[in-house]
Amino acid sequence: MNLTDCFFMDGFSMQDAMSAIEIGEPRLDSGIPTNDGTFECFDPRALLLPEELVWIIDRSFAYETEWHFGGILAHTVLTLNYVHQIFDLDLDLMSISSDPERPRELVGVVLKAFVVGLLKTCDYTWRTLQHGDMIDTEDWQSDKCDTSLLEGMQLDQAYQLLDNALMWLQYTKCLAEPWRGALVARLTLRKAVLDIIATGPMPPDGQNMRFWESLQIAKTALHQVMQAQPIPEPRAGSPARRAFDPYIARKLNTLTPIRVVPLRGTEWTWKTLDRLVSGMSEACALRVDMHMSTWQLVGNWYAWEPDRPLTLPVVRSVIASIFSRDGVHFGKYTVSWTVDRFFDESVGVSYTDIVMRVRQRWNSNNTCDFSTLANTLDRVCSEHIVSQWYNPPRRRRMMVKSLASWHEIYEMLSSFVANIDSSFYSPSRQDLWETDVLRVLPQLALKWRLEVQKEIVLSGFQLELYAAQERPFAYWYLSEILKALDDCVTTLMDLPSLKSHIPERPVYLEKVHELVVNGVLQRMATALFAITLPLVNTSASGDRQRPGFVRRYKWAFDSVYASFDTAPVCQPDYTAFQRACIAMMKNTTYNPAAELAQAKSTIEEALSRNSSMGAWASAWRNTRIKYMKNLQKAVDGLAGVPSSVADIPLLDQKRLVWDPSVHPWFPHLRQNPS
Numbered sequence: 066m067n068l069t070d071c072f073f074m075d076g077f078s079m080q081d082a083m084s085a086i087e088i089g090e091p092r093l094d095s096g097i098p099t100n101d102g103t104f105e106c107f108d109p110r111a112l113l114l115p116e117e118l119v120w121i122i123d124r125s126f127a128y129e130t131e132w133h134f135g136g137i138l139a140h141t142v143l144t145l146n147y148v149h150q151i152f153d154l155d156l157d158l159m160s161i162s163s164d165p166e167r168p169r170e171l172v173g174v175v176l177k178a179f180v181v182g183l184l185k186t187c188d189y190t191w192r193t194l195q196h197g198d199m200i201d202t203e204d205w206q207s208d209k210c211d212t213s214l215l216e217g218m219q220l221d222q223a224y225q226l227l228d229n230a231l232m233w234l235q236y237t238k239c240l241a242e243p244w245r246g247a248l249v250a251r252l253t254l255r256k257a258v259l260d261i262i263a264t265g266p267m268p269p270d271g272q273n274m275r276f277w278e279s280l281q282i283a284k285t286a287l288h289q290v291m292q293a294q295p296i297p298e299p300r301a302g303s304p305a306r307r308a309f310d311p312y313i314a315r316k317l318n319t320l321t322p323i324r325v326v327p328l329r330g331t332e333w334t335w336k337t338l339d340r341l342v343s344g345m346s347e348a349c350a351l352r353v354d355m356h357m358s359t360w361q362l363v364g365n366w367y368a369w370e371p372d373r374p375l376t377l378p379v380v381r382s383v384i385a386s387i388f389s390r391d392g393v394h395f396g397k398y399t400v401s402w403t404v405d406r407f408f409d410e411s412v413g414v415s416y417t418d419i420v421m422r423v424r425q426r427w428n429s430n431n432t433c434d435f436s437t438l439a440n441t442l443d444r445v446c447s448e449h450i451v452s453q454w455y456n457p458p459r460r461r462r463m464m465v466k467s468l469a470s471w472h473e474i475y476e477m478l479s480s481f482v483a484n485i486d487s488s489f490y491s492p493s494r495q496d497l498w499e500t501d502v503l504r505v506l507p508q509l510a511l512k513w514r515l516e517v518q519k520e521i522v523l524s525g526f527q528l529e530l531y532a533a534q535e536r537p538f539a540y541w542y543l544s545e546i547l548k549a550l551d552d553c554v555t556t557l558m559d560l561p562s563l564k565s566h567i568p569e570r571p572v573y574l575e576k577v578h579e580l581v582v583n584g585v586l587q588r589m590a591t592a593l594f595a596i597t598l599p600l601v602n603t604s605a606s607g608d609r610q611r612p613g614f615v616r617r618y619k620w621a622f623d624s625v626y627a628s629f630d631t632a633p634v635c636q637p638d639y640t641a642f643q644r645a646c647i648a649m650m651k652n653t654t655y656n657p658a659a660e661l662a663q664a665k666s667t668i669e670e671a672l673s674r675n676s677s678m679g680a681w682a683s684a685w686r687n688t689r690i691k692y693m694k695n696l697q698k699a700v701d702g703l704a705g706v707p708s709s710v711a712d713i714p715l716l717d718q719k720r721l722v723w724d725p726s727v728h729p730w731f732p733h734l735r736q737n738p739s
Contacts, residue, residue, distance in 0.1 A: 109150040110159050111304035112167035113176070115244035120296050121145075121308045122179055122251045127328045128309075129183060130337040133190070133377050137206045139314040140326045142187055146310055147180045149212070154180070168239040175248060178230035181215060182255040185223045188214035189263045190379050197382030204378040204456055210317035220263055227256040243293065250289040254338070257283035261342065262379065266349035267387060267396055276349065283342045291335045337377075344380030350684055352387050355395060357406040357450060358575065358681035360388060364453020365520070366688050368460060369527075369729055370695075381454040389447040400443040407442055410681070411509045412560055413572045414502050422503055429484035438477050445470045449517070461524045464517050465620040468633075471514035476631050478506040501560055511634055512553040518635065519546050521620070527729035533600045533718075534610075535617060538642050540594040547587040549635045554579050574680035578689075581671045585696060588664040589731060592657040595649050596706055599718055614639045649710060658708040665700040668693055695728065702733030 113121070128141040147154065154177035159169045191214060194205050201207045215223070234240065234249050260279040268276050299305040311325040328334075351363065367376075388394060394402055405416040420435055427433050445467055452463035485503055522543045525531050531539055558576050615622070618637040626633055649655065671678075672693055682689040707713045721732040 107146045107150075107307045107310070108304065109147055109153040110172065112164060112169060113171055113305060114167055114303075115171065115240055115248065116297060117299050117303055117305035118171050118176060119244065119247050119251065120299055121147075121176070121305050122248075122255075123296055123331055123334070124309060124328070125179070125183055126251075126338065127331065127334040128326070129187070130334050131326055131328070132187070132206070133337065133341065133379060135205060135378070136326055137208060137319075137321055137324075138187070138212070139208070139210050139317050139319050139321055140311070140324050142183065143210060143212055143317065144309045144311050144313050144326075145180070145183075146308055146313070147176065148184060149313075151177065151180055151184070151215075165239060168237070170233055170237070170239075174233050175230045175252065178226040179252060179255055181218070181223050181226050182252075182259050184213075184215045185218065185220065186255075186259045186262055188216055189259070193262065193265070193379055193386075194382050196386075198385040198451055198455070199378045199382045200459065203459070204381075208319060208321065210314070210319040212317060220259075223259065224256065227252060227259075231256075246289070247293060247296075250286050250293070254283060254286035254290065257286060258338065258341070261345050265383060266345060266352050280342060280346050280349075284339075287335060287339055287342065291332075295331070341377055341380065344377055345383065348380060348384045348387060351384060352395065354683055355398075355406075356410060356571075356681055356683070357403065357446065358410045358571075359683050359685070360450050361453065362681055362689070363685055364450060366685070366692055368453060368457065368520075368524075369692065385451045385454045388450050392443075392447075394447070400439055403443040403446050404439045407446055408509070410572055411512070412502055412505075412557060413570065419502070419506070423481055423485065426485045426503070428486035431484065433481070433484075434477075438474070441470065441474055441477070445474065449513075457524065457528055461521060461528065464521050464524075467517060468514060468521075468620065469623060469625045471510055471517060472626065472629060472631075472633055475507050475510040475514060475634075476629050478510055479631055482506055505556055505560065508553050508556055512550065512557070515546055515550045515553060515635060519543065519550065522546065523730050526723065526731075527725050529723070529725065531617075535613070536723075537594055537597045537601050537646070538614065538637075538639070540590045540597065541642055541645055542637050544587050544590040544594060545641075546635055547583050547590065551580060551583050551587070554583070571680045571683075578671070578678070578680055581667060582693075582696075585664045585667050588660050588667075589696075589700065592660040592664075592703075592706070593731065594645075595655060595657050595710060596713060596716065597718070597721070598646060598649060599714055599716075601646060611639055652710050655710050656708050657706050657710075657713070661700050661703055661706065665697060668697045668700070672697075699728040699731040699733070702728070703731070705734050705736075 125142075125145050128136075128144060132138060132141040142148065154173055156169060156173035159173050161169070191207065191209070195201075195207060199205055231249060231252050234245055234252070237245075240248070257279045261276065261283060264276050264279065266276065312323055314321060314323045347363075351360065354360075387396075390396075393399060401416070408414055408416045408419055416439075423435075424433055448463065449467055452460050452467075455463060482504060522539055525539060526536075554576050558573070558580075614637070621633070621637050672690065675690075678689050678693075679686050707716055717737075720735045720737065722735050723732045727733055
């Protein structure tokens with residue numbers, strides 16, 4: 066519309082037209098053209114130089130990656146004007162070019178194929194995110210603004226256009242190097258990324274090799290693009306500069322205010338695409354590793370290292386869908402698989418064997434309800450594993466919600482043990498190892514619940530939820546959880562069912578490593594509890610501080626626990642914390658520096674021994690080693706802490722810096738300026 070034009074339509078009143086101005090929001094009053102140069106005329110058939118086309122393609126990739134990181138389509142991908150006039154990019158509609166430097170095929174063949182590939186990639190990404198476990202407006206933005214992403218076009222047709230463009234680039238004599246190679250690399254990358262997203266790590270039968278080939282092709286093309294020289298900016302007045310309209314939202318059906326997205330540079334773009342390709346490769350590796358413990362470990366490492374390639378929502382959605390979609394795991398397993406993995410990977414005994422032994426020893430008039438146990442276990446385990454790929458706040462919320470369910474499983478297993486004939490616990494029986502397994506069944510659920518509690522407390526540091534005066538309690542409570550967790554693991558390791566098997570089995574080696582890591586974390590948590598004691602508000606009475614404690618740990622005092630017969634284990638206890646504070650302040654022998662030194666020594670010994678680094682880590686052995694080295698760096702970052710409780714008040718607490726980008730859980734000690 067021009068400044069003097071009026072447009073009338075049924076149901077649209079002058080009040081509606083003036084509402085944006087009335088509320089004083091200039092970003093919503095965006096339909097009036099101004100003289101600031103933001104409304105330039107765009108000709109989709111304007112001929113381009115090869116370097117101009119390369120610049121447009123690179124900028125399109127940049128906007129695409131911004132959408133992957135949570136941007137809105139109207140502010141990113143849809144700012145490319147060719148997207149809205151894709152059907153005008155037809156050789157039959159273009160005049161014959163008399164300029165040998167600007168062959169019309171660059172626009173009618175190459176650019177058209179790229180834009181089609183871009184839209185189809187966004188289409189399949191949108192489908193993956195829409196049907197996955199990511200939340201719209203929280204992990205990604207689904208608003209397509211009533212713009213076509215070529216949903217009706219067959220995938221093979223898009224491939225054909227890209228193949229034709231690559232063939233033309235290969236045989237044409239109109240282009241010279243390096244532009245021919247630059248365009249070939251970018252179109253090859255475009256096709257490979259489309260194939261990776263469209264096929265996914267769970268392709269139909271017979272297409273597994275194709276997915277791996279596309280991954281390798283994408284990595285090679287990315288390497289070529291990243292090694293090439295930077296692309297120069299188009300000259301002033303070039304049609305390439307009109308290829309993007311950051312204010313395109315004024316023409317689209319959207320309620321989102323206009324926002325011009327600043328691009329972060331081509332280097333960031335290529336690294337983001339590399340993260341996408343690497344993340345899909347890791348998803349494929351997870352698909353072939355059907356061990357629930359491995360999935361839990363990899364999910365934890367992803368959550369603890371936010372810069373891993375799995376941060377892209379589309380990759381996280383793909384991985385979550387592989388493990389569980391509509392109650393089916395890996396596209397073929399149901400409830401029994403999850404339950405069997407739970408017991409076999411915990412104590413080395415199958416679920417079928419446990420059910421048989423319990424029924425043989427059942428000594429109660431009540432029914433032995435294994436179906437409820439199996440269904441609950443499947444639901445809780447599936448939700449727990451899938452939640453590892455949620456964004457950090459949502460992951461924490463899901464873990465908090467799961468605590469009551471884990472306690473329900475703990476109570477069911479405790480009930481089974483209570484109803485087993487006690488005569489089968491006689492030491493003279495030959496099947497003692499089997500009855501020992503039955504006796505510790507509740508410990509399996511308790512171990513998982515304690516691990517969830519540990520993650521909840523640690524995530525509070527990573528999400529920077531704790532105020533300064535709350536950190537001492539968090540570290541103290543973490544140390545209490547780790548003590549209970551160590552007791553659980555030690556009890557399970559003493560089972561003859563584990564000792565009677567080959568010691569190199571993952572189920573045994575994993576518990577060896579868990580004891581090491583839990584011991585290190587416990588030492589660090591205890592040391593930091595002592596070091597941060599001055600942060601506790603000693604001027605306020607316990608009654609005044611208790612309401613803040615209850616608000617922070619309200620997840621542990623849910624009213625649902627009143628319906629259970631057994632009390633939750635290792636609940637937060639402020640009274641016990643106060644006693645621990647008094648005991649620590651009176652402790653004349655405790656040495657925080659020595660505690661941290663012992664933790665570092667344990668890490669170094671574990672790294673040098675390297676015997677249990679594999680276990681359930683499997684192909685992610687190096688990731689586990691990296692995690693241990695990060696713990697070692699965290700210990701090194703605390704060098705210079707007091708060597709006695711008496712010296713702790715002399716430490717300036719402002720020198721303790723909690724920075725999740727350095728370490729998610731532990732602070733580092735800033736050097737004294739003096």
